[in-house]
Amino acid sequence: MADSHHNPNASHSARSFEVRILRQDGPGQPSYWERHRVEYEPEMNVISVLQRIAAKAITADGKHVAPVAWDCNCLEEVCGACTMVINGQVRQSCSALVDRLLEDRPGEIELAPMAKFPVVRDLVVDRARLFRALTKVKAWVPVDGYYDVGPGPRVSPATQEQSYPLSECMSCGCCLDACPQYLKVEVERLEGESAADFEARANNEFDRSFVGAHAISQAMLFNSHPTGATSAGPRLDALMAEGGIQVCGNAQNCVAVCPKNIPLTTSIGRAGRATTIHQLKKWFGA
Amino acid sequence: MATKRVLIVGGGLAGLAATMKLAELGIDVDLMSLVPVKRSHSVCAQGGINSVNDLTRQQGDDEWLHFDDTVYGGDFLQHQPPVKEMAYWGPKIIDLMDRLGVTFNRTPEGMLDRRRFGGTLFKRTAFAGATTGQQLLYALDEQVRRWEAAGKVKKYEYWDFLGPILDDNGICRGAVAQDLVSMEIRSFPADAVVVGSGGPGLIYGRSTMSMACTGSAASRCFQSGGKYSNGEFIQVHPTAIPGADKLRLMSESARGEGGRVWVPRTPQDPREAVTIPEGERFYFLEDRYPKYKNLVPRDIATREIFDICVNEGLSVEKDRQCVYLDLTHIPRQELDRKLGGILGIYEKFQGVDPRTTPMKIFPAVHYSMGGLWVDYERSSTGGLVVGSPKNHITNVPNLYAIGECDYQYHGANRLGANSLLSCIFSGLIVAPGLENLLKGAKQAAAELPSSLFERSRKQHQSRHDALLKRSGGGENPYLIHQELGDVMTKVATVVRRNDQLQEALGKVSDLYARAKKCSLSDTGTWTNQNVVFTKALLDMFPLALTILKGALQRDECRGAHFKPDFAFGSLTATEPAERRRQAEAWCDRFEANNAKWLKSTVAQWTGDEVEITYEEVDTSLIPPRPRLYGLVGADDIEKVWNQRSAARETAQNGNGSTAPAKLAGAH
Structure with missing residues (x-):
């Protein structure tokens, strides 16, 4: 089977390397750096490094510690789960290849949780706000229902080629972590507060904060769909509300870090024009 | 009366399709998943989704042929009515996904573009670049978010399904689950539980499957009395x-x-x-x-x-x-x-x-054709009765299974681009059946005595606590997982031999005993991934043993299950009469083998081992025929086979029996 083989041409000869991890035991706890030593193997990525660390759970100083917690699922950069800050850059850990990382910074890899989301534990963060933004901009096609009523509207290849890249957004949050306008919002559950009340309060906080590039881009995706366009107005209203597109400072970091090369700044530009026109129409009652 | 609810476990294509359809039918849904549903393993499906379409129709294709390709590709091991129903829903499902905004590739005129996939000669496959699964999942995720905003769906993401709650009569009344962040264990009363938790790829260590594909949810149903069928049929991509x-x-x-x-x-x-x-x-x-x-x-x-x-x-x-x-x-x-x-x-x-x-x-290991045994209700035309609560129900009342974790659609081998179809189809078809189930229920699960739910919760809580309290110095769960994967990959993939399978059964039983002695490197009570993994690892063993035992006992070659010691081989003679004789003998052997082995494997867990029985397969719509792709002498075998089939048909018609089944293109 494909898994039992090694690459004889591994270019890197280092026997082991150090992994520095910014850990945190839970929300509101202090964070701390911890060093681990990992034996080099060919074709490693940061996921396999974290797997080795979890299996061993001993630091470079020989101290037994709880395994580092991290999030992952698909391991082929289509699910978005394993996003973290690796050598100072926000990206997916599955596609972060150890050979490349060690070329850039010999002997050492540095891992930290995403900076703009509350830490749950170690490298695991809570990205509920990111998904909430998709609700805020009504990122769906408002179909009548799910019975069989024939095919959808015809779509030209040109439109498809414009929509498909936007639809590849895996809600990883890289664009948000790199955005200077996207500030961390951490809502803590109060003593005696019910789960439902806490969620409602958190969502309220999220809705007042910046929606972010990903949600703006999704709004443009659905506004360009023939059926989706029937809710174009409410989507633009959401983008013009508190925490909307006006917060964007045009730093363009989002597009630079997007692992799927989604033209986020193009979407933001389109959204800017669309909201302006929408506002004018509202003023003149059109 | 309290509101009746359905609990869906797993937010991949099947779970999301079921959730969305149930919400449309006015039913409240709790949707539970190990990961945010948008990150489910369905995103890894790349190639496309099959259905007959206007273009292939004009080339002679129809739903029946899609049905035929699917059962022929699956070596006739699947009950035919659900497969037939799925093939006939195919075009409608593509239309639905198209309406939901899936960014399918287009022809210059703006129609859906199609590509060809394995096991068919028609271009049936609609696709969205090479991330079709991701695009389909996102469309369903968006619809479910819409229902969530409307208050019909409550999501429980980062929750681990620990097992169904069965009452004293063995009826499923909900489930116990654990919050992966706070580690809180609680019970969820539900009037039906639908498991759509995907395949068990992690049993093989590394596979094409995602890290959430531990098979633990299916295994927990299996260990609670659910039957597991055709486990030995594992597709190696x-x-x-x-x-x-x-x-x-x-x-x-x-x-x-x-x-x-x-x-x-x-x-x-x-x-x-x-x-x-x-x-x-x-x-x-x-x-x-x-x-x-x-x-x-x-x-x-x-x-x-x-x-x-x-x-x-x-x-x-x-x-x-x-x-x-x-x-x-x-x-x-x-x-x-x-x-x-x-x-x-x-x-x-x-x-x-x-x-x-x-x-x-x-x-590489890719897909499980086998899964939780589920039932269906056959219609008078050989499809399914839409709205029957029997569709997709396991042998445990009120417990259902859909998607890759059921065994229903792909027989001994799945055709490419059929899994996205079967996942969405099973999610859509289960919903109207659940609607009728709920209508017929006298009492909502939420109104049952709380002691029932508390009893189950306590059982899981003590299992969890015992794991955390275990003293150090025991086995390492990650290393045991590696060993399990190595054994399974070596003996239960492409080529299977009885001596190796027998030996592996012993090894895996030993590993299971060792796994029960694992100690944890994390005994904390917050986001403890160590204990969650250890529990999933323990639950891999009943399924691993099911796969091995099923493979050991099945002395034949069928689809993905290949035992060289029982292969038929090609025709060797060149002299026509001798070749004809060989072809006759080949067909005799084929018929004898089918009489013995054209049966679903049905496994049950006794508490510490696997018990296997066999069940007849409904092949009433398309009579089984030899799968002859590329075999030397295929033409001769086919000739003999067709003569026999024709003779059988004549005999049947003479007896005033049902209409002859249609024989479609063979190898």
């Missing part, structure tokens, strides 16, 4: 990219778009692949399967690639097994438009551009 953490899928669509599989005729030819002249390349699939060429069904392509490397010594590299999958003859622009997603994966993980350099690939 012909083309994957080897990796230290995962074997990444290289979609069949690469071949569907013209990709060619080859090895140099000179073993381990040291030249760069592109510089090796045509005449010195061996396109072994095209050579051996002139009709289907590179698009033979997956089990066959896998065995050929395995064979050419392991037995014929023609692997591209000396120290590891791989063959070339070559796209370099296709224009770059076309590749980017149709396969960009998967070529990007290869480039990112291998650091080589597959547009200019042939890819190196090898088979």
Whole structure:
């Protein structure tokens, strides 16, 4: 089977390397750096490094510690789960290849949780706000229902080629972590507060904060769909509300870090024009 | 009366389709998942989704042929009514997904573009680049978010399903689950529980499956009395990219778009692949399967690639097994438009551009045809009764299974681009049945005595607490998992031998005993991934033993289950009369084997071991016939077979029996 083989041409000869991890035991706890030593193997990525660390759970100083917690699922950069800050850059850990990382910074890899989301534990963060933004901009096609009523509207290849890249957004949050306008919002559950009340309060906080590039881009995706366009107005209203597109400072970091090369700044530009026109129409009652 | 609710476990294509449809029917849904549902394993499906379409129809295709290809490709091991129903829903499901905004590739005129997949001669497959699963999942995720905003759906993401709650009569009344962040364990009363938790790939260590695909939810149902069927039928995908953490899928669509599989005729030819002249390349699939060429069904392509490397010594590299999958003859622009997603994966993980350099690939564990046993209600026309609460119900009342974790649609081998269809279909078809189930229920689960729910919760809480309290110095769960994966990969994949399977049963039982003595490196009570993994590992063993025992007992070759000791082989004689005699003998043997083995494996867990019985398969719509892809002497065998079938039909009609079944194109 494909898994039992090694690459004889591994270019890197280092026997082991150090992994520095910014850990945190839970929300509101202090964070701390911890060093681990990992034996080099060919074709490693940061996921396999974290797997080795979890299996061993001993630091470079020989101290037994709880395994580092991290999030992952698909391991082929289509699910978005394993996003973290690796050598100072926000990206997916599955596609972060150890050979490349060690070329850039010999002997050492540095891992930290995403900076703009509350830490749950170690490298695991809570990205509920990111998904909430998709609700805020009504990122769906408002179909009548799910019975069989024939095919959808015809779509030209040109439109498809414009929509498909936007639809590849895996809600990883890289664009948000790199955005200077996207500030961390951490809502803590109060003593005696019910789960439902806490969620409602958190969502309220999220809705007042910046929606972010990903949600703006999704709004443009659905506004360009023939059926989706029937809710174009409410989507633009959401983008013009508190925490909307006006917060964007045009730093363009989002597009630079997007692992799927989604033209986020193009979407933001389109959204800017669309909201302006929408506002004018509202003023003149059109 | 309290509101009745359905609990869905798993937010992949099947779970989301069921959730969305139930919400439309006015039913409240709790949707539970290990990961945010948008990150479910369905995102990894690449190639596309099959259905008959206007174009193939005019080339002679119809739903019946899609149905026929599916059961023929699956070696007739699936009950036919659900498969028939699925094939007839295919075009409607594509229409629905199209309406939901899936960014399917388009023809210049704006119609859905289609590509060809394995096991058929028609271009049935609709696709969205090479990330079709992701695009379909997102469309369903968006609809479910819409229902969530409307208050019909409550999501429980980062929750681990620990098991169904059964009342004293063995009826499922809800489930116990654990919050993976706070580690809180609580019970969820539900009037029906639907498990759509995907495949058990992690039993094999590394596979093409995602890290959430531990099989634990299915195993927990199995250990609670649910039957598990055809577990030994594990699809090994012909083309994957080897990796230290995962074997990444290289979609069949690469071949569907013209990709060619080859090895140099000179073993381990040291030249760069592109510089090796045509005449010195061996396109072994095209050579051996002139009709289907590179698009033979997956089990066959896998065995050929395995064979050419392991037995014929023609692997591209000396120290590891791989063959070339070559796209370099296709224009770059076309590749980017149709396969960009998967070529990007290869480039990112291998650091080589597959547009200019042939890819190196090898088979990897990919999909489980088997799964939780589920029922159905057959309609008078041989399909399903839509709205029947029997559809997709397990043998445990009120417990349902859909998607990859049920066993219903793919028999002994799944055709490419049929899984996205079966996942969405099973999610859509289960919903109206649940609606009727709920209508018929006298009492809502939420109104049952709380002691029932508390009892189950306590059981799981004490199991959890006992694990945390275990003293140190015991076995390491991660290392045991590695060992389990190595054993399973070695003996229960492409080629199976009874002596090895027997030995593996012993080894896996020993590993199970050792796993029960694991100690944890994390005994904390906050986001403890260590204990969650250890529980999932323990639950892998009942399924691993089911796979091994099912494979050991099944002394035949069928689809993905290949035992060389029981292979039929080709015809050898050249003299016509002798060849005819051989073909007759071949067909006799085929019929005798079917009489013995054309049966579903049905496993039950006794508490510490697997008990296996067999169940007849409903093949009433399309009579089983030999699967003859590429066999030497296939024409002669087919001739004999068709004569026998015709004779049987005449005899049947003479008896005033049902209309003759339609025989469609064979190999």
